Amino acid sequence: MAWLDELKLNVDARVAVIHLATIDEEEALRTLSGWSQSSRWPAGMGLITWDIGDQFRHLREPAVTFSKLAATPETVLDIIDDYKGSATFVLKDFHHFLEHNRRVSRMLRNLASRLPFRSETVNIIITSPQFALPVELRHDIPTIDVGKPDGKQILELLDRETRSTRALDNATHGLRERLVESALGLSIVEAGRAFRKAIVVAGGHGLDERSVRQVLNEKRHIIRESGALELYPYTGSMNNVGGLGALKAWLDQRQEAFSQDAREYGLSMPKGVALIGIPGTGKSLCAKVTAGHWGMTLLRMDVGAIFSGLLGSSEQNIREAIRIAEVIAPCVLWVDEIEKAFAGSMGDSGTASRVFATFLTWMQEKTAPVFVFATANNVRRLPPELLRKGRFDEVFFLDLPTHGERIKILEVHLRERGYTMLSQRFNLAAVASATEGFVGAELQALVNDAMFPAFRDNRRELETEDLLNAAGEMVPLSASHQEHIEQLRTMVRTGQARNASDDRNSLAAS
Template sequence: MRMAGDFRSNLAQLLKARFPVLYVESYEEQRVVTEVGRVVGDATQLRTPRPVWIWSASEGLVQPDGTARRGTTEPQAALEAVLRINEPAVFVFVDLHPALGTADRPGDPVVVRRVRDAAAAFKAGHVPRTLLLVSPVLRLPVELQKDVTIVDFPHPTEREIRELLDTLIADNAATGRIRIDLDDAGRERFAKAAVGLTLQEAENAFARAMVNDQVLDIHDVMIVLEEKRQTVRKSGLLELVDADVDLADVGGLQTLKRWLAKRDNTWLAEAARYGLPAPRGVLITGVPGCGKSLTAKAVAAAWGLPLLRLDVGRVFSGIVGSSEENMRTAIRIAEATAPCVLWIDEIEKGFSASTGDSGTTSRVFSTFLTWMQEKSKAVFVMATANDIERLPPELLRKGRFDEIFFVGLPTRAERAAIWRLHVARRASVPLDEAAVHRLCDLSAGYSGAEIEQAVVAGLFDAFAERRELRYDDLVRATANMVPLSVTQAERLAAIRDWAETRAVAATASEDQDQGPAGRAPGTGGRVLAFPLSGGSR
């Protein structure tokens, strides 16, 4: 277990070097205490034994033998008691962070002072003593920032979660009440799906999957993802989106589909044995209303990975100075959820140049760029943009995204599929081939979203007269609509010109149809792709 081993090694070095005050940010108090116990109990790590004392607001200061000292439930009293203990020890305090203050409320000055006193006394003393603070949040007032050393404590590794899963399977299979229908690859997917959860959360998710229908199979991965949804929602920065769109619902995109198919399962151990790194992500730009957002959902569904949506606006919300921390928190959650797809919709709106924010946007953007360049976790970033020219050039260079794809207006064949799909979804009268061909002619230069709205407008006409949808309703709605390719012709031309030399064709050239001028309508003759259901972007 490399990550747990790293924590033990780092902690042992800090204890041997007599660092007086350490801080571990983690929700898993018991797991931290267990790891600390393993370090201080390992003679190969520490030559001087150091018993572990634990303080909590409910129990007070508890000695290594399990006896609680009276009158130590208050933080100040507990710290004063610790200062009087002149013997080797590690004092683990699990509830001290409220007394250290919050972002909008100062801490207890006496408690802060006592922590500083402990730091000075432990550093100057000849007896090895260490104060270790464990908290689910990082709370360090400015007075303590030079006295406290932060120690990273990772989430449970995939190996730890796999061991937990194997133990639960063995225990339940022995009873005969649960049928296990998972091969080794299935168990690996279960373990990867639970990465980012605490061991307790993972155990709860696995237990729920087992009792759901008394069968544990690959379909129960969704139950684990539901548990992960709860964890993500609590952050307030990310949203776990239901990826219920199949790639079969996406028309065109043949080049992109082949590109994605080659990268499916590249986050598994089998790919690592080939020396393959996990793919970084793609940026999809193009004509508004042509289903770029739907494509992100389809990718997550096709790969069977959780889809996390990052709302950049939430990153910049809150008190002054919190934006950078919000971005780091969102990144930590995404990495803890890996393997996953991180969807950033209309990324240009979040990271375009901004004035009057004292450089906050630049700092947050720099944090995101550095992570994109150096990330090692299997977080596939799926970014969409309508106005690519608003994006900083640093984001577009190689090393950030694996590739940039352009999504143009749908081809004739794609328009036919879109018309059939939306009419079939909303009306009981199917379209014959002649009607489809005529509608395709009328809707040349229309986006999928506009075709969808034409169907909706026709349904309003039918509903007003309480009758079924007719072909002439669709013709009238289409003729009355002015598409974006007309109202925003100059803007779309600029987007096409940009894509000519900077983006990869998402639809194979042989799948593009030709317009009256010998060019695919609305595409610059280069890139075409469109989801059948006509997304909103």
């Protein structure tokens, strides 16, 4: 367990005060208690917890008696300082008192300097659910991030939760793996609650594939409530994307790039892709279908939620989002309209700059199989360093659909409404000619609008004339975005981006 090794290293190095950031407080205490019963625990050292509710509790008795039963937040540090024996004190949720009491904060800083030189070792571990130390303490007190539980810990939890009900007695190895995978990204407390609810729903029949869906549904709610991320369902397949042949071929080539075979072959893991273009060209749809095509979990980052809350919480939000994505990996992390998060990288007290720096550093250095799928409508608002090589594997421009692509998009939406034998029923070439400058979302709206008069006319079947009439009543968004579109086409011509369309690339080559 990496965090425990880091904690032991700090203790061995006589770092006396340590901040432990974990949402799974009881699991961390269970781990510390297990360490205190091992041979590596210093002889004679006690393990004592304190919180404002239960006061002092002994998890391991020290050699020198510690007789205090209670303390206030203002006196607990004095009591620890006066103790003549050796002990590790765990102060739960003590960050609240550091934030609101300057004397307590100063006393802790003094102890961080003084305790390492005592003859009897005394350590203080502060637990909190997030990175919450005041600025003046951050250089004196190291923070260890416990992080989310890994697959092994989730499996141990699953076995504990099902032992009494024998809900896994008839489960296959594959079902166990899927249950564990469905809970990745949750804390121990959250995963335990999800498993227990699945056991209740299953009744006396034992856990099965429906239980996996139950846990996934619970995870979807929990992740959404966390604010920054949303577990997103797959939407269709690549067949639902009309045109964009170059982009689809690029994504298809990387379908198995996260596999062990790819690692053994020597392939590096794909980092991500950025799609730029005016609204409605299919950028978000591509993110949704890519996750399904690759068979990977899709997480959508809510950039608005990243910057919500108290001052200083934005950095915590982005770190938490990254941490969840890495635990759930392999996954696709969809950052929709990324320019809204990082436009100009400036804002309240430099918050946007710090969040941007955290995200950039992670993208550059990440080793977890998290594929970042970023979309942007207005590239002019993006910091130039975001799109440079090394951040994303490729930047694709989704141009206005060509005549042939408009036909393909119309076919997709007509088939979705149950129409077949399209070439015999419709003159889609004529409709495509009448919709020059329309984007995919507008072609979808066109089909929908065309159905209303057909429905009112005795529910008759849709005809080409209905589509042409609907097209004549619409003004495409591209009419007011010509300057922006030309700027994006210039990026393609200068090698800053690739065109996502085979048709456009063929036209450029000719």
